[in-house]
Amino acid sequence: MFRSHVNKKLSAYLHGELGGEESNRVADHLLDCRRCREEYEEIRFGASLAAQLSREQAPVELWSELAAKIENRETARRRPLLAPTPLKIALAGAAMMLAIGIGAFWLYSRQPRPAWDVTRIEGQPRIGSKAVGDTGKLKVGEWLVTDDSSRAEIRVGEIGQVQIEPSSRVRLVEAKADEHRLALTRGKMQAFIWAPPRQFYVDTPSAVAVDLGCAYTLEVDENGQGLLNVIAGWVAFEWQGRESFVPAMAMCITRPQLGPGTPWFNDASDEFQNALAIFDVSQVGTDARLNALQTVLAKARKRDALTLWHLLARTEGDDRLLVYNRLAELIPPPPQVTPEAVMRGDRGALDLWWEKLELGSAEWWRIWKGPVPSQTK
Amino acid sequence: MTGAMLERHAAMNEQSSEERLIEACRHGDRDAFRQLFETHKDRVWSIALRFTGDDATARDITQQVFLKLFTTIGQFRRDAGFATWLYRLVVNACLDEQRRQRRFLSLDFFRAGDSRDEDDVEMEIEDLKQTGRPQEEMFSRIEISQAVNAAVAELKPKLRIAILLKYFEELSYEEIAEAMGCSMGTVASRLNRGHKELARKLAHLK
Numbered sequence: 177m178f179r180s181h182v183n184k185k186l187s188a189y190l191h192g193e194l195g196g197e198e199s200n201r202v203a204d205h206l207l208d209c210r211r212c213r214e215e216y217e218e219i220r221f222g223a224s225l226a227a228q229l230s231r232e233q234a235p236v237e238l239w240s241e242l243a244a245k246i247e248n249r250e251t252a253r254r255r256p257l258l259a260p261t262p263l264k265i266a267l268a269g270a271a272m273m274l275a276i277g278i279g280a281f282w283l284y285s286r287q288p289r290p291a292w293d294v295t296r297i298e299g300q301p302r303i304g305s306k307a308v309g310d311t312g313k314l315k316v317g318e319w320l321v322t323d324d325s326s327r328a329e330i331r332v333g334e335i336g337q338v339q340i341e342p343s344s345r346v347r348l349v350e351a352k353a354d355e356h357r358l359a360l361t362r363g364k365m366q367a368f369i370w371a372p373p374r375q376f377y378v379d380t381p382s383a384v385a386v387d388l389g390c391a392y393t394l395e396v397d398e399n400g401q402g403l404l405n406v407i408a409g410w411v412a413f414e415w416q417g418r419e420s421f422v423p424a425m426a427m428c429i430t431r432p433q434l435g436p437g438t439p440w441f442n443d444a445s446d447e448f449q450n451a452l453a454i455f456d457v458s459q460v461g462t463d464a465r466l467n468a469l470q471t472v473l474a475k476a477r478k479r480d481a482l483t484l485w486h487l488l489a490r491t492e493g494d495d496r497l498l499v500y501n502r503l504a505e506l507i508p509p510p511p512q513v514t515p516e517a518v519m520r521g522d523r524g525a526l527d528l529w530w531e532k533l534e535l536g537s538a539e540w541w542r543i544w545k546g547p548v549p550s551q552t553k
Numbered sequence: 554m555t556g557a558m559l560e561r562h563a564a565m566n567e568q569s570s571e572e573r574l575i576e577a578c579r580h581g582d583r584d585a586f587r588q589l590f591e592t593h594k595d596r597v598w599s600i601a602l603r604f605t606g607d608d609a610t611a612r613d614i615t616q617q618v619f620l621k622l623f624t625t626i627g628q629f630r631r632d633a634g635f636a637t638w639l640y641r642l643v644v645n646a647c648l649d650e651q652r653r654q655r656r657f658l659s660l661d662f663f664r665a666g667d668s669r670d671e672d673d674v675e676m677e678i679e680d681l682k683q684t685g686r687p688q689e690e691m692f693s694r695i696e697i698s699q700a701v702n703a704a705v706a707e708l709k710p711k712l713r714i715a716i717l718l719k720y721f722e723e724l725s726y727e728e729i730a731e732a733m734g735c736s737m738g739t740v741a742s743r744l745n746r747g748h749k750e751l752a753r754k755l756a757h758l759k
Contacts, residue, residue, distance in 0.1 A: 187744040191719075193726045193737075215749075222748030225755055226720045228701050234598035234615065235608075239590060242616050246583075246623055433653075459607040 181205075181212050186219045290351035291315040292330050299326025301340070319347045322363065332356050335371035340364075349379060360402075364395040373410075383415040383430035390424070400432040405442070413439075420486060423535055431457065438486045441479055448475040452483065460492075469495055473502040481507045481533045488518060488526060507532050575635060578626045586626075590619055597643055600717045604647040606706035614646045621646075640722070640732035644714055651710045697758060704754040712747040715740055 182202045188194050189202045206213050291313040294303065301308045301322045314320050314330060322328060322344045330338045330346075333356055340346055344363020350356065358365075359379040368391045369376045376387035381400030385392075390409025396402045404411055406422045413420045413428050415435030422428045428439040437456035440449060451471035458465035469491070476484055484503040491499050500518050503509075509518075509529045517525035571592070577585030594615065601614035621642055629638055705713055711733070718729045726737045726744075733740065 184742065184745060187748055188726065188741045191726070191744075193741070218752045219745060219748040221759060222750070222752035225701050225751045225758070226705070226716050226748065228698050229603065229705065229717070229720045230698070231595055231599040231721055232602055234594040235612070238594060238598070238612065238615060239587065241612075242590065242619050243583075243587075245616060245620055246586075249620070249624070459605075459610060462607060 181209065183212055183215050186212070186216045187223070190216070190220060190223055292332060292348060292351060294320060295329045295331070297327040297329055297339070299323060299342070301326045301328040314348045316348050316351050319345060321345050330358075332367075332369065332376060335375055336367065336369035338368075339366040341366070350377075360394060360396050362396055362398060364393060366393045367391065380430060382432045382434070383413045383436045386412040386414060388412060392422075402430040404428045404430070423482065426482060429453070429456070438483055438490060440483045444477070444480055444483075445475055448472060448480065451475065455487075466495065469498065473498060476502060476506065478506045482535060485526070485530060485533060489521070503529075571635060575626065575629065578623070579629070586623055589622075593639060594619075596722060597639070599721050600643050600714075601647060603702060603705055603717055603721070604710075604713055605650060606702070610650060614643075614650055617646050618642045634728075637728060637731045640718060640724070640728070641734070644718075644732050644734075647714055648710055700755055700758065701751070704751050707754065708747055708750055712743050712750065715743040716747040716751075719744060 182189070182205045185194060185198070185202055189199060192199070194202060206216055294301070294308055294312040294314050296308045296310055296312070299322065301320060303312050303314055303320050304318055306312075308320075308328060320328060320330065320340060322340055322342050324342045327342060328340045330340065330348075332338055333351060333353075335356060338346075338358065341364040344365065345361050346363070346365060347359040347361070348357075349359050354375060355377070356371075356375055357377040357379065361381060365378070367376070367378070367387065369387045369389065371387070371389070373388040374386060378385040378387075378394055380394070380396050380402040382402060385394055385402075385404060388410035390411055391407040392409075392411050393405045393407070394402060395405075404413060404422055405427045406424050408424050410424075411422045413422065413430055413436035415430065418435040420428050420436040420439045422439045425443070426439050426441045429437045431437065434457065438452055440452055444452075448471070451468040455465055455468035455472060458468060469487070472483065472487070481503060484499055484506065487499045488496060488503070496519060497515070500515055507529070509525075510532060513525045513529050518529070571589075574585045574589050574592075578589060597618050598611060598615050601611035601618075602608065605611050605614065618639075622639065629635065705716060708716065714733065715729055718724045718732060724732070726740045729740045730737045
């Protein structure tokens, strides 16, 4: 008989995974040890439950979706190999391409590229591989990188300035009169823009921050998640048709593959903020999402109508009705905004309700691209 | 032939047929890949669905697995079992998805002074799940199999995947260990914990 308990071997015993001798010893021990016997009964019950799992049939359209992906991939892979040629022709072609490439690069490098002024604030920021002195020029396509003890300021053409905080990496993407664009792949920046809306953009790994005349900070972590914190004015987050408006004193997270989350005012309770984060990342139809939504609604203040209004476009069916009812309690809709109109996502109705939130007119948004942020997946 | 011989013969036929399919796939035969897909799609889908509890994510995982299979089948070594290789792809895709989901929930980066760790976040989610939902009421409305699915979905990822491989695929401990890249002892331990958690979560069904 085993002197020591056999509880760690019970599943293996149940599944016949122990050798004959060891299996016999466990059986003997179970006869004499009530504690292990009770545990064995528990494991056997758990196993009987697990045994009820049954295989599911995969959706029939899975193959067509997969075949399309394979086709795309193969097309991309074959593209450079189209029209297979003998080795010598290929080498000659490659040499010609190289010569053309070198020529194009030479011409490109001799052309003056637009550049923005950079001022060192502290430490030793770098543009490409070169350390920035007191001032420098950031050309289109170049990277400005700060280590953990350096900061720099970028003059955004004639429309504003951006401070790059330590441990950041930012690239100048475009410097046209009507499009000023940076890419922030890591770290933190503070932007102060005095141009009309939609002239300054910041690309992050999971969304584009579109300036609507404002001051804000934008952080991107090593996983590509971004946090927008608006100090004055408005910023819109956009990604693949998903949009969020973020006013002063509000924040918004953007996540890889999910895009912009739902914005919230930064004085909302922790419980509200946590539930909103869970709602944003949970799959549609799950209990976690529904429970998170219920918490958000229960904890919402009048001021959180901003969040609830965005949730109207991020919910469907019964969930949208829950949001409608709570938002209507906090900010009663105008008479012409009926539950039916909201339930079918009527843009005009939502737009009218927005006006009642007293966050500013939706006129600018309507002019820009229509009244309502796009619905989410 | 005896029944046992017939079974062995059928298994050998099946194996050689799969080998031929794999060989054809290695040469880019799309029809052969389709056959391979049809043979294994339900097992990959079932594991992904029960692991994630969500159709859309399971669809993504299943496609990722087969896309990976398609692009790397040339690297498949015949000395390793094809099924084991496939299970490894599924396990990795599921656990990667889990890690990705956890990253989305990590707000620490944005909260100076917030010392919650991932377990705290999980507990918060758990609390939220329980809010206002008495278990009796919940289980009165759903079938036992759904209750089992839900309980499995709440297991920790590595326990969950061990349970799925054992009960969907009836793999031995050695095969599960190969698929999960761990020892047989670890598999035994994970299944032990998985069984106990299921028993405790669904004790009212006894």
